[in-house]
Amino acid sequence: MSNSSSKPPSAEMRAAVDEAIKELEKLISDPTSIGACPELPGIVLDRIVGQPLDRTSEEYDQTTKAYVKMRGEYLKALALHPVGRSLALLAVGPDGVRLMESGHSPSSVINAAQTINQPVRFRRQHYNCHHVIPKSVAVAGGRAAINHPRNFVIANTTRRGRDQSQNPHHFWHALFLHPQTHGVVDQSNPIYVPRPVFPLYPPITHGFRNAEGLRKHLAALGATPLPEIWESRILEFSKAAGHRPYSVPKQFHEITQGFGELFKKENRDPEANQAVRDKLAAKAETLAAEWLPGDACINGKTLGPSHQPKHRLPVVESGLTTKPANKISENRKRQEKRVRPPAPARRLQPQSVSI
């Protein structure tokens, strides 16, 4: 096993990351669309046509294996990309970027809990890398793009008790992906995939009211200034989130609390158990329908042409499933062992700069 920090990402991966950033830049032309639905700022619905893969299929197996091998290199390449690095510093901070440089998922220490007569524990903000178009979905001609930086997002997955407010990926899965991919067999359907217009989500940890404040913050982090297109997106996101750290809307992250009674011990017999599942599925269907257009399928049923969603997110057909210009070879070395990250060469400024 070698020290992963010593091995830089390949030119192939760096080119693929650059392609991904450029594709994101083309995804929306009007930055104000970022605030179309403040519940989901910076999210567009990417309409693809596909069908869930059989989990035992060769394609699913290959996609999974290839992803595992490339993920670490992708994280390193994103941390090295001029725009990617600045966006990563904004989203996951210097601690997170150091981990990305070593090919590991970013996290950052929030505090160390020291309770009397209890061992010390530390609390961190965690981020995971996820596929935007799920790897379990087969898209015509799209296999080369499933495991490509164009289809990855690094999303906050921090959970505190039943509070899923810092776990947008769970929210996307619950609201959009599972209802559309569950119960569908042997049939291609439109699938609306929530796609962030940023490579990391949420893209900021606190608000920026103007470009000057954003630039000042980036300079304090030792980051290069962002191109105007990204500055505008960050500022629009901040505005949509009320210039505060983004939280998944309360009505969604507290959804499980309403189900407290369902899981009582008396619901353990098979009949009651099935009733619990049916009730949960019905609730999920209702919520998903509030966001999805009429040609979307929920639990195998098309909503229908007369259906009008209550919330209207921008819909795109990104074409990101077509063959990427910089294809990632699937014959890669697996992820490497992490070593302790080196301390930063210089002391970074605290993040609480006046903005």
Next chain:
Amino acid sequence: MNLNEQLLRELSDLFLGDLRSSEYYRALPADDRANLEKQLARDAANGVRPLVPGASPDQIAKLCARSEAELGVTLPASLLRVLTVVDGFVENGLSLYGVDRESTEDETVPGLIAQNPALWSTFPETAQKYLFVGDSELWFFAYEIPTATYVALSRSTVRPVHRFSGIEALVNDMLAQAIGHFDDDSEDTIGALPSQAPKLRGTDFSLN
């Protein structure tokens, strides 16, 4: 099979390194930093792996009671045994759930009681069939209640892709993935659903 003590120590060392190189640590006033170091040293002297402690008997008892009351699930003894050694961890996209903290305490790892209703409501077909014990970017790790076995579920399809020989094998595999101990021969374990976990160095399931 036992939990891999070496991997647990390595994880503890990595966490200490992360803590000491963090912005948070370096911004601590000197006295607070010294106090924190003193407590970490005290934990080590008490035989606790710093930042990767096990749960206390009191915490385990409360967890069992809450599981019965809130999930309607009796926690398996094998899971409780492991939680006394390692009360959850989160690293490199992997989370082993731990004992839920009191409402007045900061939660440092996802709590078992909190995570299960959240996942059951997202994947209704899993409600009270699987007790989720952890997750990663690719998999959910769960106790399959009807068969009393530990499985890895595809994160996309929420269907089993691997059956572990026991919880220790599952947690050792998660530790290996979290730290990055990988074996080039260990990748061909999914697709079928082997009842017997293959014996591989470092990990017996994960692809990486």
